[in-house]
Amino acid sequence: MPEQKVELVVIGDELLAGALKDANASWLADRLLSIGISVLRVTFASDDFKELKEILDQALARTGFVISCGGLGPTADDCTRAVAADLFDRELYTNKRLLNLLAERCKKLGRRFDRIARTQAQVPRGAALLANPAGAAPGIVLKDESRTLILLPGVPGQMQAITQTALIEYLKENFTLSVSHILLLRTVGAVETELAQRIRPVLARFPDLKVAYLPKSGGVDLRIQAPSERKKSQALKEFSRILEDDLYTVGREDLSLVVGRMLLNRGQSVAVAESCTGGMLAARLVDVAGSSRYFLGGVVSYSNRAKQELLGVASGVLELHGAVSSQVAKAMAEGVRERLNSTCGIGITGIAGPGGATRTKPVGLVYIALASQDSVRIKRFVFPGDRSSIRQRSVIAALDLLRRNLM
Amino acid sequence: MPEQKVELVVIGDELLAGALKDANASWLADRLLSIGISVLRVTFASDDFKELKEILDQALARTGFVISCGGLGPTADDCTRAVAADLFDRELYTNKRLLNLLAERCKKLGRRFDRIARTQAQVPRGAALLANPAGAAPGIVLKDESRTLILLPGVPGQMQAITQTALIEYLKENFTLSVSHILLLRTVGAVETELAQRIRPVLARFPDLKVAYLPKSGGVDLRIQAPSERKKSQALKEFSRILEDDLYTVGREDLSLVVGRMLLNRGQSVAVAESCTGGMLAARLVDVAGSSRYFLGGVVSYSNRAKQELLGVASGVLELHGAVSSQVAKAMAEGVRERLNSTCGIGITGIAGPGGATRTKPVGLVYIALASQDSVRIKRFVFPGDRSSIRQRSVIAALDLLRRNLM
Numbered sequence: 001m002p003e004q005k006v007e008l009v010v011i012g013d014e015l016l017a018g019a020l021k022d023a024n025a026s027w028l029a030d031r032l033l034s035i036g037i038s039v040l041r042v043t044f045a046s047d048d049f050k051e052l053k054e055i056l057d058q059a060l061a062r063t064g065f066v067i068s069c070g071g072l073g074p075t076a077d078d079c080t081r082a083v084a085a086d087l088f089d090r091e092l093y094t095n096k097r098l099l100n101l102l103a104e105r106c107k108k109l110g111r112r113f114d115r116i117a118r119t120q121a122q123v124p125r126g127a128a129l130l131a132n133p134a135g136a137a138p139g140i141v142l143k144d145e146s147r148t149l150i151l152l153p154g155v156p157g158q159m160q161a162i163t164q165t166a167l168i169e170y171l172k173e174n175f176t177l178s179v180s181h182i183l184l185l186r187t188v189g190a191v192e193t194e195l196a197q198r199i200r201p202v203l204a205r206f207p208d209l210k211v212a213y214l215p216k217s218g219g220v221d222l223r224i225q226a227p228s229e230r231k232k233s234q235a236l237k238e239f240s241r242i243l244e245d246d247l248y249t250v251g252r253e254d255l256s257l258v259v260g261r262m263l264l265n266r267g268q269s270v271a272v273a274e275s276c277t278g279g280m281l282a283a284r285l286v287d288v289a290g291s292s293r294y295f296l297g298g299v300v301s302y303s304n305r306a307k308q309e310l311l312g313v314a315s316g317v318l319e320l321h322g323a324v325s326s327q328v329a330k331a332m333a334e335g336v337r338e339r340l341n342s343t344c345g346i347g348i349t350g351i352a353g354p355g356g357a358t359r360t361k362p363v364g365l366v367y368i369a370l371a372s373q374d375s376v377r378i379k380r381f382v383f384p385g386d387r388s389s390i391r392q393r394s395v396i397a398a399l400d401l402l403r404r405n406l407m
Numbered sequence: 408m409p410e411q412k413v414e415l416v417v418i419g420d421e422l423l424a425g426a427l428k429d430a431n432a433s434w435l436a437d438r439l440l441s442i443g444i445s446v447l448r449v450t451f452a453s454d455d456f457k458e459l460k461e462i463l464d465q466a467l468a469r470t471g472f473v474i475s476c477g478g479l480g481p482t483a484d485d486c487t488r489a490v491a492a493d494l495f496d497r498e499l500y501t502n503k504r505l506l507n508l509l510a511e512r513c514k515k516l517g518r519r520f521d522r523i524a525r526t527q528a529q530v531p532r533g534a535a536l537l538a539n540p541a542g543a544a545p546g547i548v549l550k551d552e553s554r555t556l557i558l559l560p561g562v563p564g565q566m567q568a569i570t571q572t573a574l575i576e577y578l579k580e581n582f583t584l585s586v587s588h589i590l591l592l593r594t595v596g597a598v599e600t601e602l603a604q605r606i607r608p609v610l611a612r613f614p615d616l617k618v619a620y621l622p623k624s625g626g627v628d629l630r631i632q633a634p635s636e637r638k639k640s641q642a643l644k645e646f647s648r649i650l651e652d653d654l655y656t657v658g659r660e661d662l663s664l665v666v667g668r669m670l671l672n673r674g675q676s677v678a679v680a681e682s683c684t685g686g687m688l689a690a691r692l693v694d695v696a697g698s699s700r701y702f703l704g705g706v707v708s709y710s711n712r713a714k715q716e717l718l719g720v721a722s723g724v725l726e727l728h729g730a731v732s733s734q735v736a737k738a739m740a741e742g743v744r745e746r747l748n749s750t751c752g753i754g755i756t757g758i759a760g761p762g763g764a765t766r767t768k769p770v771g772l773v774y775i776a777l778a779s780q781d782s783v784r785i786k787r788f789v790f791p792g793d794r795s796s797i798r799q800r801s802v803i804a805a806l807d808l809l810r811r812n813l814m
Contacts, residue, residue, distance in 0.1 A: 016446045018437030019621045019630055021430065025451065030425030039423045041462070042451035044432065055448070157793075214426045223426055272707075278693025279686030282707040286685025289761055289794055297713030299706055300679075300689040306704030309746050310717055339716050354696055387696055 004175055006032060007059040008042045011052060011070035011080055012154055015044045023156055024069040031163055032067075036177035047071060053083045060087070060147045070154030072137040074116045080151055081140065085124035087149070088142045092122045098129065102136055130170060134161035141170065148174075181225065181232040185239055188219035188255065188400045189246040195220055202238045209235055217389055218396025219248075219255070248403060255399050256284045256291075262406040263294040263344075270402065271340035272298040273311050273332035275323065276350040276366060281395045296340040301332060311335030322361070324349050326378045329367035337371045344405070345371040346398050352387045366394045370401050377405065411582055413439060414466040415449045418459060418477035418487055419561055422451045431476045431566055438570060439474075443584040454484045463494055467554045477561030479544040481523045487558055488547065492531035494556070495549045499529045505536065509543055537577060541568035548577065555581075588632065588639040592646055595626035595662060595807045596653040602627055609645045616642055624796055625803025626655075626662070655810060662806050663691045663698075669813040670701040670751075677809065678747035679705040680718055680739035682730065683757040683773060688802045703747040708739060718742030729768070731756050733785045736774035744778045751812070752778040753805050759794045773801045777808050784812065 008028060014020045022044065029039040040063055045055045052071070059066045071080030085092050099121035106113040120136050123129065130139030130150075135158035140151040150167070152159045171177070187195065192213045199222075203209060210225040224239070226232035240247060249258050263270060272281050282298035285291050299310045304323060307313040313331040321327040329347040337345025350366030357363045364383040369376055379401060383393040415435060421427040429451065436446040447470055452462045459478070466473045478487030492499050506528035513520040527543050530536065537546030537557075542565040547558040557574070559566045578584070594602065599620045606629075610616060617632040631646065633639035647654060656665050670677060679688050689705035692698050706717045711730060714720040720738040728734040736754040744752025757773030764770045771790040776783055786808060790800040 014619060014621065015433070016436060016449065017440055017619065017630070018433045018435065018446070019619060019628075021433045023428065026422070026425045026428045028425065029423060033424055039425070040453070040458075042423065044449035046447070051447075212421060212424065212426055214421065221426075223424070271713075274686070274689075276693075277690070278698075278702075279681070279689030279705060279707065280693075282681075282686030282709075283684070283690050286683075286687075286707075286709060286759075286798075287795070291685075292709055295685075296710045297707050297717065298686060298709075299717065300686065300693075300704050302689075302693065302699055302702055302704045303747070306678075306747055310704065310706065340710070340713055352693075388694070391693075 004037045004065070004177055005040045005063045006037050006065045006067055007040050007063050009052075009055055009059060009066060009068040010042065010044050010154070011047065011068055012044075013047050013077075016046055024154065024159055027156070027160065028067065028069070028163065031168070032171075034180060034182060035168060035171060036180040037171065037175070047077045047079060049079050049083055052079065053087060056083060056087055056149065060149060064146055065148045067150045067152060069152045069159055072120070072140075072151060072153045074120045074136075081122060081124065084140065084142055084149055084151055088124060088126075088144060088147075090124040090126055090142070093125055094118070094121050095123045095129070096121075098123065098138065105136060128170075130162050130166035132158055132162050133165055134158045138162070139167060179229070181227065181229055183222075183224040183226065183232055183236055183239075184251055185222040185224065185236075185243065185247055186219065186249045186251075186253070186255070187222065187243055187246040188248055188396060188403075190220070191215075192220050195222070195243075195246075198242050199239070202235075202242060206231065206235065206238070217385075217392040218400075245404060245407065248400075254287070255396065255403070257288050259399050259403050259406070260285065260288050260291055260294055262403065266406060268343040268406070269294045269296050270344045270346065271296045271336045271342040272346045272348075272398075273336035274298060274300050274348050275302060275307075275332070276352040277348050277391050277394050277398075278302060280391055281346065281348065281398050284395055284399070296342045299332075299336055307332065311339070324351055324361055324365060324367065326367045326369070326380065329369035330371070330376050330378055333369035333371035333376060343372060344402060346402060347371070348394055348398055350381075350390070350394060352390045352394075354387060364390050366390065366397070368394065368398050368401055370398075370405055372405065377401065411444045411472070411584055412447045412470045413444050413472045413474055414447055414470050416459075416462055416466060416473060416475040417449065417451050417561070418454065418475055419451075420454050420484070423453055430563055431561065434563070434567065435474065435476070435570065438575070439578075441587060441589060442575060442578060443587040444578065444582070454478060454486060456486050456490055459486065460490045460494060463490060463556065467494070467556060471553055472555045474557045474559060476559045476566050479527070479547075479558060479560045481527045481543075488529060488531065491547065491549055491556055491558055495531060495533075495551060495554075497531040497533055497549070500532055501525070501528050502530050502536070503528075505530065505545065512543060535577075537569050537573035539565055539569050540572055541565045545569070546574060586636070588634065588636055590629075590631040590633065590639055590643055590646075591658055592629040592631065592643075592650065592654055593626060593656045593658075593660070593662070594629065594650055594653040595655055595803060595810075597627070598622075599627050602629070602650075602653075605649050606646070609642075609649060613638065613642065613645070624792075624799040625807075652811060652814065655807075661694070662803065662810070664695050666806050666810050666813070667692065667695050667698055667701055669810065673813060675750040675813070676701045676703050677751040677753065678703045678743045678749040679753045679755070679805075680743035681705060681707050681755050682709060682714075682739070683759040684755050684798050684801050684805075685709060687798055688753065688755065688805050691802055691806070703749045706739075706743055714739065718746070731758055731768055731772060731774065733774045733776070733787065736776035737778070737783050737785055740776035740778035740783060750779060751809060753809060754778070755801055755805055757788075757790075757797070757801060759797045759801075761794060771797050773797065773804070775801065775805050775808055777805075777812055779812065784808065
């Protein structure tokens with residue numbers, strides 16, 4: 001069975017003016033691929049009626065199936081509904097059920113249901129609607145003998161909510177999809193070229209696996225496409241064996257979520273003391289809802305005074321070894337662990353740049369210490385990249401050090 | 408003079424698979440607009456030769472001017488150079504000067520200059536090259552009577568480096584550009600609809616100004632296009648008057664940079680105590696290189712123990728008012744200010760959700776306190792949105808409270 005193809009059209013003048021970054025195309029492409037629909041092309045289109053009509057028309061002629069995001073708002077510059085009606089030669093009418101829903105929604109939010117708000121109840125005749133659990137504009141499906149056009153709102157939260165609740169289901173029911181056998185393996189600890197070398201023998205034995213390397217700052221995701229569920233299981237087994245401890249999860253979970261669950265399962269807790277990362281590690285841990293069950297708190301000891309006052313780092317250690325040293329990282333980890341009474345304490349100190357380097361301490365030099373009940377592990381890194389990249393890599397390295405310690 | 412138009416083509420299978428997010432299109436569109444070139448359309452294209460050729464061919468036919476990003480690497484799936492040569496009916500040849508440059512570069516990095524690396528010296532005959540200060544692949548310019556095609560690498564750092572050093576200059580020399588009179592005004596404190604209402608009278612008097620509202624989490628940027636430099640100056644004057652203290656900068660500067668400079672100029676310093684934001688405010692302050700001159704450190708007091716142990720918040724205050732209360736925010740701000748001996752102390756406590764709400768304390772409730780030498784200001788917010796959005800808005804609100812206090 002041939003793979004189902006789709007084109008995406010992302011609508012909005014502000015995208016073309018570089019004033020907004022699109023996050024919808026990649027999110028949607030990823031979700032569609034997971035149900036066996038691959039994206040052939042993505043076009044960013046302006047709000048201009050004529051221009052948008054041409055783009056949608058050509059995309060429909062090429063693939064017969066287009067999903068658009070954006071231009072479903074109530075204001076005059078949102079013309080996607082009208083363009084779609086025109087392309088399918090349907091008239092726009094006021095959908096009574098939708099009108100009632102919108103009126104109710106306005107009442108609940110205490111907003112006026114005026115003439116402008118009412119325009120959102122206008123849909124092309126014969127369209128199917130996909131309920132929007134997160135906002136006003138529903139998804140709209142238009143079909144004829146050879147073409148399917150699905151309109152989604154451009155607000156990411158609403159687009160995602162419609163996709164997850166109604167669109168995926170609709171697509172599975174209305175298209176004959178070849179199941180996609182995709183495996184997402186998330187790793188940390190080895191760089192892309194290293195992974196490629198380790199994986200080569202597996203790919204030689206399983207030449208029908210397709211592997212994509214997706215480097216993130218501080219880790220590499222592997223996306224593996226297998227031709228069947230059986231091959232997918234085989235691939236998982238083989239790759240797990242080869243990636244060993246560098247594989248931290250199968251699927252979408254974030255490293256901080258994985259580490260948090262490990263802490264929880266082992267009845268452990270963590271506190272952090274950060275210098276160059278300046279709170280990024282703490283923020284990453286708190287990203288996970290419910291993290292208060294294992295994350296006790298942290299100190300951003302950006303100044304020497306903070307290191308002494310809040311963590312009890314001895315001034316002698318600071319003077320003798322300098323703020324960026326394995327000794328200070330150790331004292332930070334131990335200090336925060338003791339003060340917050342956590343089972344694990346992490347200390348990070350380093351030079352994120354662009355300034356601050358010395359002859360012996362280059363930009364990118366970072367010490368990370370992990371203190372637990374009866375031991376302290378300290379690792380030294382020299383990370384490449386700019387200030388932001390060095391700090392992000394430090395956060396990942398610290399989470400990974402904790403993960404390996406919990407294994 | 409009519410505005411110069413361009414189409415962008417962003418190349419890479421991983422973009423279409425949703426595995427990578429594109430950041431090049433918006434960055435490039437923004438820079439091009441600032442020199443008077445507006446982007447008419449953006450297409451994400453696959454690495455497939457035939458598909459890419461069709462996309463570039465059609466884009467060139469529509470606007471006569473296309474810039475592409477991606478597909479200039481040395482491996483077999485990178486075919487942009489070959490497609491471009493084919494479209495302009497030129498052969499690919501090995502450019503000796505480029506070959507020498509690449510060989511030198513490899514030597515410097517200690518890499519092997521093998522057959523694969525050599526392919527990057529292949530360029531279409533008659534092409535002009537734009538030097539790449541950050542990597543191997545130069546930008547490539549192909550021209551005939553009616554068409555200009557510019558190929559840039561897809562690695563964001565390299566694309567940006569070429570654009571800033573060589574491309575902008577090339578474009579200014581080779582195109583007749585109408586100067587673009589764009590004003591970026593960044594505001595915090597008023598929502599989009601509120602700003603629109605305040606601005607309406609100005610737009611009535613200056614109907615040739617084009618205004619775009621760009622809501623960021625916690626603030627709104629206004630992008631104003633004026634027809635002339637004189638009108639742009641007038642607009643700046645009018646908008647400054649109307650936006651008052653909500654306008655925090657003209658241009659691209661981040662709020663944390665603006666606040667940092669204010670602290671520096673006034674010889675002041677800040678320390679922060681964060682609960683629900685969990686280190687995000689500290690991390691945002693540390694984003695700015697050189698922030699150690701005014702940011703002394705912070706405490707992430709995610710647990711009550713951390714609030715007591717690291718900040719000296721009295722257990723009685725926690726018991727009586729609860730961790731999310733104006734009293735605790737105040738005690739946190741005062742505690743961190745005192746411990747780190749800073750002139751300003753900020754305390755943030757709130758409920759970021761999804762759990763943790765009570766009958767009287769909803770998700771989104773956040774207290775922010777600012778302690779200075781002789782006073783404490785406390786603000787209460789109920790922010791909309793999800794966990795991430797509530798935390799980001801809290802950070803912006805805290806920075807803004809500090810900014811207004813410093814004015």
